[in-house]
Amino acid sequence: MDTGAAWIYHESVQRFIPVKFSVRGRDLGGTVEEAQQLIGKNIQLPSGYRLLWAGEFGDLQEAKKRLEIIVPVSLVLIIGLLYTLFNNLRDCLLALAGIPDAVVGGILALYLSGQNFSISAAIGFVSLFGVSVMDGILMITFYNHERTQGLAPVDAMYRAASTRMRPLLMTSLSACIGLFPAAISTGIGSQVQRPLATVIVGGMLLGPVMLLLAVPALRMIFLGRDEHPHTQSEDLL
Numbered sequence: 177m178d179t180g181a182a183w184i185y186h187e188s189v190q191r192f193i194p195v196k197f198s199v200r201g202r203d204l205g206g207t208v209e210e211a212q213q214l215i216g217k218n219i220q221l222p223s224g225y226r227l228l229w230a231g232e233f234g235d236l237q238e239a240k241k242r243l244e245i246i247v248p249v250s251l252v253l254i255i256g257l258l259y260t261l262f263n264n265l266r267d268c269l270l271a272l273a274g275i276p277d278a279v280v281g282g283i284l285a286l287y288l289s290g291q292n293f294s295i296s297a298a299i300g301f302v303s304l305f306g307v308s309v310m311d312g313i314l315m316i317t318f319y320n321h322e323r324t325q326g327l328a329p330v331d332a333m334y335r336a337a338s339t340r341m342r343p344l345l346m347t348s349l350s351a352c353i354g355l356f357p358a359a360i361s362t363g364i365g366s367q368v369q370r371p372l373a374t375v376i377v378g379g380m381l382l383g384p385v386m387l388l389l390a391v392p393a394l395r396m397i398f399l400g401r402d403e404h405p406h407t408q409s410e411d412l413l
Contacts, residue, residue, distance in 0.1 A: 208233045239295040254309055271312035273391050278304040278383030285378020296368050300375030311387050314340050333392045341388055348380040
């Protein structure tokens with residue numbers, strides 16, 4: 177009686193031997209990279225054999241390739257739409273000023289919760305981009321409106337920040353409260369939804385607050401010495 181494999185697996189008319197393992201307490205990409213280095217140093221495959229890293233790691237690599245295209249295209253589209261709204265590059269960049277703050281909030285949330293960066297977290301960061309830009313548009317649009325009414329730059333920015341503070345904070349807090357249960361969940365499927373929810377909760381907590389502090393200061397630095405404000409009657413002429 178001979179001994180051997182109970183099953184012989186085939187794919188694309190080729191035999192293969194599956195080796196499976198799970199990753200806990202570390203990020204998947206770093207773990208597989210370390211495993212690849214150790215196997216490359218210590219194992220010499222016979223002629224005709226090769227290694228393929230598939231499964232969740234393969235999906236991760238494919239998702240990274242897609243994100244390398246989607247994220248730059250999204251940023252270009254956002255800047256293009258902002259330029260059609262403001263017709264001013266400085267206003268477009270100032271509308272984007274809240275993005276770094278939101279990203280820092282998401283990174284801090286991942287760090288404090290002990291989670292690693294994943295594709296789910298990356299999707300959460302992309303979602304933060306849109307929300308941060310929307311908040312910046314509200315601030316700068318209201319500022320420009322107040323300037324057309326004849327207010328000085330400092331007064332106009334004070335009115336914009338104080339008036340838009342409540343809706344910005346209400347929007348961020350409602351999103352945080354809604355996603356907080358998913359951010360602290362530990363049940364089945366939490367490894368997918370938890371990083372995304374954690375990033376959004378952290379970004380929505382820190383982003384709008386910093387937006388109310390950073391954007392007014394940046395606005396005063398770059399545009400605080402504007403010429404006399406244009407009134408509506410002057411614009412009509």
